[in-house]
Amino acid sequence: MKEKIDHLQHDKEKKSVPKRNSGAGFGFKISTEIVAALIVGVGIGLLVDNYFNTKPFGLIIFFILGAFAGFLNVYRVMRRIEKQ
Helix, strand or coil: CHHHHHHHHHHHHHHHCCCCCCHHHHHHHHHHHHHHHHHHHHHHHHHHHHHHCCCCHHHHHHHHHHHHHHHHHHHHHHHHHHHC
């Protein structure tokens, strides 16, 4: 019984150790952050343009804001990974 408990504790310790992300996973995360922010920015821009009839100014402004937000998110992810 003691051997089984020791074996389970050893397995639990192995699982609790965080693994480093692969390069492909890291690249996917970064690209997803940027694309998601751009999609949200463009969506909001289109909604603003349709509501206020200000085509294409809302799209342009919110595209730029979305790009800025995407790169800010990437910067935050990079800093978090750098600290680890």
